[in-house]
Amino acid sequence: MTRLALNHAAFTNGVSQLHGEVTKKMFSHLYPSIPLEEIPIHSVTNGVHTESWVAPEMRGLFEKYIDTNWVDNISDPCRWKRVYTIPDQELWETHQILKGRMIKFVQNNIYRRMDRNFQPLELIRECAGYLSKNVLTIGFARRFATYKRAYLLLKDRERLARLVNHPERPVQIIYAGKAHPADLPGQELIKMVNDISLEERFRGKIVFVEDYDINVSRHLLQGVDVWLNTPRRPHEASGTSGQKAAVNGVINCSILDGWWPEAYNGENGFAVGAERDYENEEVQDREDANSLFDLLEQVIVPYYYRRVEGMPREWVRRMKDCLATIPWKFSTERMVKEYTRRFYLQAALRGKAFSADQCRLAGQIQEFKKLLTENWHHVSFRSVQVHQPPVLKEDAEIFVQAEVSLGPIQPQDIVVEVVYGKVSDHGLDKITLMPMRLVQALENNVYQYETNIVLIRGTSGYALRVRPNDTNFVHQFELPLVKWAENL
């Protein structure tokens, strides 16, 4: 299905920068003669519909301190700087109201489940005392797909118990989520969370909310203090719930996967683990779990409980950093604008041009593609001559000459070019292209080309290639035919 879609789409993109890179690698076998960097897969990072996820009370603050018409221009970063004018007290009190509402909602959810399941009356009565407004509250709500690793904190129960039951600075955690009906490991995970929540030492401090849906999601991400995301990097294409949390000044604590590397600036949230790839999933789990516990114990918890005249000033500062830097960028407004500007307008114009005049242009391009595909085996380099200084260094000038045989293909149908950049494991990186000029036609459909290139800093290799050229292509590899000169 992916291949079918890739072959038929004019534009292809991942839903975060990292996802775009991962997608290129995953499907590089479909573009065997194209350098990884040039594979025509782009990225547009997801955003959320701000108005749908912001709490009414928070919205009130935005109207008062950003602009009464703040929703008319959500993707403008300048206006969001005004969140720093919200008095700390007002922002904190608003957050506490949302937290209180969320806790009631969760208590009620648990109460109904216990009641339905004929739990003992003492236990049912206990729910009203579950969770506290004065305790640092972590939310984790998402599909229970195993790659999202809801189990990460549950790997070390002793350490978790110490965190949750700390005498002065306790922590409480709310889990919610569903697993796919066919995802048995995911369902096991839910069972594990639920079992843990029933242990004496965790009761009322680690809770599981059933029936995860938009309403549950909304309450949690408007009312917790920290939104936790622990995917196995780089499996999270984008992730969006953290963006919804940020709209409410809820601070993200996440693995640097999906959208988070683009948003995290060291001040506006917390990053778990390293920005690296792992061979071994167990090692990755262990290191990420350790990193998360360390971060919670040494940074997040002390930070949250540091009070100045009863107010967590530094925490509120971080909430403002989050509001100033995240919602404008990870909004559907920015996203849709980006899709429109980069893809939709071009695609629409091309669609219009194609269909005009009884699809004349579409017919022409189809003919062109057919001609090139059928005759591409005729294309070859007859000879390549390079005049270069003995040592390749910055600013070195290289003169390149080539004779190219085209068969029935015409010179205006192709581009001959020098591709230069940095040699890496997968060919060339940081690529620069220099088209070669046609000097003369020799006999038997052989053509002579030449050019000069000046090596820029960091260049360590170059290559020559021929590729189709059509000004109506949306990108240079719409017809992914390339012929490289060998033995350079």
Ligand SMILES: *Cc1c(COP(=O)(O)O)cnc(C)c1O
């Ligand atoms: C936002 C949302 C999701 C997606 O969240 P991720 O962080 O991408 O996993 C899933 N379900 C509901 C109900 C949501 O609101």
